Amino acid sequence: MKTLLLFLLAFTSLAFRPALVLYRVDTAASRLTWTGHAEVGTWAPSGTVQLRQGQLEYGANTVRNGRFELDMRTIAHANADLQNHLRNADFFDVARFPTAVFVLSDVTDHVARGQLTVKGITRPLRFPVRVTRVGNRLRVQGTASVDRTQFGVQFNSSSFFQNLGDEAIGNTFELAFDIVAQAASVGAR
Numbered sequence: 001m002k003t004l005l006l007f008l009l010a011f012t013s014l015a016f017r018p019a020l021v022l023y024r025v026d027t028a029a030s031r032l033t034w035t036g037h038a039e040v041g042t043w044a045p046s047g048t049v050q051l052r053q054g055q056l057e058y059g060a061n062t063v064r065n066g067r068f069e070l071d072m073r074t075i076a077h078a079n080a081d082l083q084n085h086l087r088n089a090d091f092f093d094v095a096r097f098p099t100a101v102f103v104l105s106d107v108t109d110h111v112a113r114g115q116l117t118v119k120g121i122t123r124p125l126r127f128p129v130r131v132t133r134v135g136n137r138l139r140v141q142g143t144a145s146v147d148r149t150q151f152g153v154q155f156n157s158s159s160f161f162q163n164l165g166d167e168a169i170g171n172t173f174e175l176a177f178d179i180v181a182q183a184a185s186v187g188a189r
Contacts, residue, residue: 023138023181025054025068030179032070039158039168047077047086049175052099056181058138063131066104066114068179073098090155091148093119107131112142118151136183143176 027050035046049070056066072094077083087094097119104114107129116125127144149171154160156169 020057020059020065022184023056023058024184025051025056026180026182027051027053030054031177033176034075034173035176036173037170038166039164039170040166045077045079045082047075047083049076050074051179054179054181055184056104056138056140058131058133062107063112063129063138063140064104064106066102068102068104070100070102071098072100091153112144116146116151118146118148119153121151123150138179138181138183140179140181141177143174145172145174147171148173 030051032049032051033046034049035044037044049072052069052071054066054068056063058064072092073087075083075086075092075094077086086092089096092100100116100118102114102116102125104112106113110128110130111126112129113124113126115122125144125146127142129140129142132139132141148154149157149159156164156167157171158164158168159171161168
């Protein structure tokens with residue numbers, strides 16, 4: 001009888017998981033900033049890219065099950081030539097791959113884990129995040145370091161080309177984000 005009671009208690013606790021709240025990203029209030037780096041010197045161009053749409057679930061003080069689409073056609077830099085170069089086939093080929101997608105599986109101990117897809121190539125990605133909830137809004141902030149060469153972006157990478165000198169571009173760029181999301185619905189899982 002004691003075993004049956006313990007089984008029922010364990011089963012009941014698993015059946016009643018906390019309600020998850022769906023949050024939709026406010027793309028106008030959210031900001032994504034990228035920064036690249038030269039391999040030699042201190043040149044570090046930066047610019048922005050816009051979120052096309054996104055959503056995530058929040059419950060029991062944790063974030064999970066998110067999906068964020070970046071509109072790669074909006075990748076911007078103050079220098080028009082560099083901006084156009086980033087959009088062409090040497091870099092992100094936005095005509096063929098207009099969106100990049102990050103699918104978040106979970107956030108544990110302030111580390112986000114998920115899958116990033118750029119140029120049709122999907123790779124795991126993890127990075128530190130800060131999640132703040134105020135009323136019916138969430139704010140998710142952090143910086144992800146992305147190795148562009150894992151996504152077929154090899155232009156002026158010394159890992160693939162020799163004798164680049166000061167034309168060599170670092171393989172890793174940072175994507176700093178400040179995402180604001182609004183509660184959309186409540187549902188049990």
